[in-house]
Amino acid sequence: MAIRVLICDDDALIRESLKIILGMNEEIEIVGTAENGLKALEICSKNIVDIVLLDVRMPVMDGVKATKEIVGKTRAKVIILTTFDEDEYINEAVKNGASGYILKNNSPEKIIDTIKMVFKGNKVMEDKVFEKLKERMTSNQSKLDKGLFTDRELSIVESIAEGLSNKEIAAKLFISEGTVKNYITNILNKTGLSHRTQIAIYYLKGTNK
Template identity: 75%
Template sequence: MSIRLLICDDDALIRESLRIILSMDEEIEVIDVAENGLKALDICIKNIIDIVLLDIRMPLMNGVDATREIINKTKSKVIILTTFDEDEYIKEALSNGASGYILKNNPPDKIINTIKLVASGNNVMEESVFNKFKENMSYNEEKIDTSLFTERELEIIKAISEGMSNKEISAKLFISEGTVKNYITNILDKTGLNHRTQIAIYYIKGKV
């Protein structure tokens, strides 16, 4: 079954170039393209879209706001693909639920691989972007008390920080994917965090 993809970028040349390049992979089906976040949201609501490849700076609705709306109103996953790596965009996009954040200067095969990884349940972030985000996180964040978590929840937090998907965690811990999702929901509720990537960041920084 192919990955149903939507490409959203306000640059027509980039949109069409990505459409041509990504369509060449037999596992990816480009359903449509959009020039702004508002149109991308509308397409996601009206169609079954597995992955949205979103630019950040666009008219009418930017990629950060579009990420929030798409995640809240559809079942689509979002990958931010941009030339920008400013801290505020990274934080906002991840807080709004983006599953991936990579830069446009990557070769096509890395973009394709990122799409496939996210489609299979992984979170993907460019190493340079991840390091910048990690280094510039606010230092006034309080450490989360580990006594809040069960031993199983701590195992899942560690697995998330290692970039494992729900399926991989399920296989490693011999529990169902549904149970993994329930544990992650509990972890997010206990920490007040919004997204599993934030769990990984907190763990790596020693906040959990």
């Protein structure tokens, strides 16, 4: 079954170019295109959409707000695809539930690979974007206090930092995916963080000090 993708960008040329390029891949089906976040939300609400490629700066509803609405109200996963890598956009998009954040200057192959990875349940953030988000983490969030966690929670944190999905963590630790989700919820509550990507940064910065 093909991955159903919606392309959302206020630039018509970019929309149509992505539609043509991505549509050539037999594993991807382009559900439609949208010029703003509100239109994307409407399409996702009325159709089966697996992945939404969202620009950040758009009229009516930008990509950051659209991410929150789409993730909260539909089954679609969001990949932020933009030429902008400003810190505030990265941070807010991740907090709002974006599963991927890559730049538009990537090759079509990279974008397609990201779509496939996110569809399988992985989180994707290219290195330069990850570094931007890492820099924004406050010192109290980035200081790793191992005494705050149980041994199992530490194992979960380390696995997230390795880039493992919930399914992979479950297999590695011989527990269910539901149990992994419960542990992640506990970790988020203890640290005051809001997203698994922030957990990875929390761990990496804390262990590198």
